[in-house]
Amino acid sequence: MDPSETERSQSREWRRETRVNVGPAERKASVIGGAALAVSGLRCISKRNYASGLAMMLAGGMFLYRGQTGHCGIYDAMGVDTVHTHNSALTIEKAVTIGLPPNEVYEFWRNLENLPRFMRHLESVQVTGARTSHWKAVGPGGISAEWDAEMMEDVPGQQISWHSVGEADVPNKGSVEFREAPGYRGTEVKVTIDYYPPGGGAGRAAAKLAQGINSQQLEEDLKRLKQILEVGEETTARRTVQ
Amino acid sequence: MRAVCWHGKHDVRVDEVADPQIVSKGDVIVKVALTCICGSDLHLYNGYVPTMKKGDILGHEFVGEVVEAGSGVTRFHVGDRVIVPFPISCGVCWYCKHELWSLCDNSNPNSWMLEHLYGDTGGGIFGYSHMYGGFSGGQAEYVRVPFADVGLEKIPDGIPYEQVVLLTDICPTGYQAADNCNINPGDTVAVWGCGPVGLMAMMSARHLGAERVIGIDRFPDRLQMAHSQCQAEVLNYEEVDVAEALQNMTGGRGPDSCIDAVGLEAVGTGIEGIYDSVKQTLRLENDRASALRQLTKACRKGGTLSIVGVYSGFIDKFPMGAIFAKGLTLHAGQAHVHKYLPHLLKLVQEQQLNPSSIITHRLPLEEAPRGYKTFLNKQDACIKIVLNPQAQGAAATPGSEQASAG
Numbered sequence: 001m002d003p004s005e006t007e008r009s010q011s012r013e014w015r016r017e018t019r020v021n022v023g024p025a026e027r028k029a030s031v032i033g034g035a036a037l038a039v040s041g042l043r044c045i046s047k048r049n050y051a052s053g054l055a056m057m058l059a060g061g062m063f064l065y066r067g068q069t070g071h072c073g074i075y076d077a078m079g080v081d082t083v084h085t086h087n088s089a090l091t092i093e094k095a096v097t098i099g100l101p102p103n104e105v106y107e108f109w110r111n112l113e114n115l116p117r118f119m120r121h122l123e124s125v126q127v128t129g130a131r132t133s134h135w136k137a138v139g140p141g142g143i144s145a146e147w148d149a150e151m152m153e154d155v156p157g158q159q160i161s162w163h164s165v166g167e168a169d170v171p172n173k174g175s176v177e178f179r180e181a182p183g184y185r186g187t188e189v190k191v192t193i194d195y196y197p198p199g200g201g202a203g204r205a206a207a208k209l210a211q212g213i214n215s216q217q218l219e220e221d222l223k224r225l226k227q228i229l230e231v232g233e234e235t236t237a238r239r240t241v242q
Numbered sequence: 243m244r245a246v247c248w249h250g251k252h253d254v255r256v257d258e259v260a261d262p263q264i265v266s267k268g269d270v271i272v273k274v275a276l277t278c279i280c281g282s283d284l285h286l287y288n289g290y291v292p293t294m295k296k297g298d299i300l301g302h303e304f305v306g307e308v309v310e311a312g313s314g315v316t317r318f319h320v321g322d323r324v325i326v327p328f329p330i331s332c333g334v335c336w337y338c339k340h341e342l343w344s345l346c347d348n349s350n351p352n353s354w355m356l357e358h359l360y361g362d363t364g365g366g367i368f369g370y371s372h373m374y375g376g377f378s379g380g381q382a383e384y385v386r387v388p389f390a391d392v393g394l395e396k397i398p399d400g401i402p403y404e405q406v407v408l409l410t411d412i413c414p415t416g417y418q419a420a421d422n423c424n425i426n427p428g429d430t431v432a433v434w435g436c437g438p439v440g441l442m443a444m445m446s447a448r449h450l451g452a453e454r455v456i457g458i459d460r461f462p463d464r465l466q467m468a469h470s471q472c473q474a475e476v477l478n479y480e481e482v483d484v485a486e487a488l489q490n491m492t493g494g495r496g497p498d499s500c501i502d503a504v505g506l507e508a509v510g511t512g513i514e515g516i517y518d519s520v521k522q523t524l525r526l527e528n529d530r531a532s533a534l535r536q537l538t539k540a541c542r543k544g545g546t547l548s549i550v551g552v553y554s555g556f557i558d559k560f561p562m563g564a565i566f567a568k569g570l571t572l573h574a575g576q577a578h579v580h581k582y583l584p585h586l587l588k589l590v591q592e593q594q595l596n597p598s599s600i601i602t603h604r605l606p607l608e609e610a611p612r613g614y615k616t617f618l619n620k621q622d623a624c625i626k627i628v629l630n631p632q633a634q635g636a637a638a639t640p641g642s643e644q645a646s647a648g
Contacts, residue, residue, distance in 0.1 A: 186336075219354055219357065226348065230348055234351070236388075237375050237377040239378045239386050240262065241265055
């Protein structure tokens with residue numbers, strides 16, 4: 001199954017809506033729970049059980065609204081805000097443990113051209129110099145973005161960091177740390193990525209692209225990296241060669 | 243090929259679909275000789291497991307013959323007769339190396355789906371929804387089996403398929419349930435649910451040295467089978483107060499270990515049963531917990547609750563106070579089939595264990611839709627159904643010719 005087709009609610013922190021006061025995990029739960037409630041309500045109504053059906057649809061609708069917009073009137077009234085407000089960057093951070101020594105995981109990542117093998121949103125990374133590279137990303141509906149990147153830190157077996165330079169469609173910077181995991185568990189890989197989606201009409205496509213780059217996606221990417229390094233390839237449930 | 247496909251709640255059909263192919267070099271293609279309908283398939287059939295899609299091929303209990311092997315497969319060759327464990331395991335991750343096979347880190351490409359609900363999740367399973375990986379199942383003529391070198395077990399010559407088909411899931415599942423009870427001489431083990439897994443758990447508890455096993459159910463034919471196949475004492479929970487009866491049978495102590503072989507579709511009695519059904523229907527509670535509540539109340543102090551029935555989400559009115567006050571230990575989870583398979587195969591070979599004795603129905607694959615209905619409604623004294631994808635024509639009757647030994 002192609003995850004981009006799934007009905008995941010995307011984190012929209014990048015819209016920086018001041019009215020957003022429900023955190024991303026809670027919003028996801030709101031959407032899923034709200035949809036289930038609304039559907040159950042519809043079922044009740046189809047069985048002529050109007051009162052409970054309507055009540056469930058109303059409650060479901062409220063949760064759906066809350067999940068979609070990230071705004072909860074009840075939270076507002078209570079002064080609750082479960083979003084960590086960023087200045088303008090969208091920061092995502094994820095970690096995974098991979099059963100190989102830090103050097104080997106570092107080596108794989110250090111060859112930046114390997115990144116599109118596990119990062120879904122990347123179409124290609126071309127190494128253009130000792131510290132420079134050119135990145136191409138694809139988003140929903142065939143939107144694409146390109147940028148040049150420069151490596152900042154490169155500590156063999158420990159850390160790599162990079163940032164976009166010049167006129168990037170989606171300005172971004174990233175860092176990955178490799179640390180030996182306790183008890184012979186291999187390497188703890190921690191990735192932090194900051195995006196700065198541009199504002200205004202010109203940035204709409206880029207913003208749409210940035211939507212697909214969220215912590216959920218990074219989580220999947222890192223699981224794919226783990227599969228490639230531990231098993232030798234990405235695990236697939238496909239039944240036929242495509 | 244023909245395959246049993248899920249089309250919706252209470253709607254499975256035998257469809258014509260594309261044959262599977264070798265996709266990764268560690269794959270084999272298995273020509274299915276026998277496949278079963280499992281109690282957990284009924285959760286899919288009843289629509290309790292999310293992320294099912296129209297056309298998904300069902301089935302996670304199957305044995306058969308290798309008809310094609312990927313270039314990376316070393317342990318198996320075309321013509322080998324094999325047992326395929328229901329959990330898919332990579333064999334190299336930390337969990338596989340620690341014999342926690344069903345918790346494999348790498349075999350479930352959709353593990354992100356449950357991440358937010360559970361915090362993390364287990365490995366892939368054949369034919370068991372997209373949140374368990376979206377792998378096509380074994381209720382079909384052919385199956386693509388990944389990580390073949392890791393999971394499969396060769397069937398020794400002369401052993402018919404039918405004798406080992408239950409080693410794919412319910413026999414190891416029942417065995418693990420009993421193994422997690424750390425049975426000591428003199429122990430009493432009570433088992434809720436006398437379906438296939440419950441029966442296997444009772445057989446295993448006996449084998450592991452339990453002095454007494456007690457089976458709990460509401461269907462007379464199932465209780466009868468628990469008595470005849472597992473030498474169990476039996477209780478009908480619709481007729482007696484189970485916790486009280488168990489106390490009286492065990493000198494006021496309660497069973498040393500309690501096994502839940504029921505899971506999220508427990509049928510409760512009285513007010514409690516109505517409460518759970520209403521909450522589950524309103525989606526305010528995923529799972530009905532009446533069996534689990536009884537286990538907790540009945541178990542002796544310091545005893546073990548071993549949970550192998552499937553649970554999927556949240557339960558209500560869970561007696562945490564009793565667990566705390568009585569100092570109980572909880573064991574749960576999908577069976578690590580790979581861990582137990584060689585040992586169980588040996589027991590079957592030495593005729594110390596006879597899992598196939600609980601098979602009541604043998605049908606061709608075409609009859610799967612009827613089989614699901616019969617098994618769900620527990621009609622016709624149905625305990626375990628085996629489907630034969632290679633059989634053509636009329637349904638075989640119970641006790642008729644067994645599948646050939648190949």
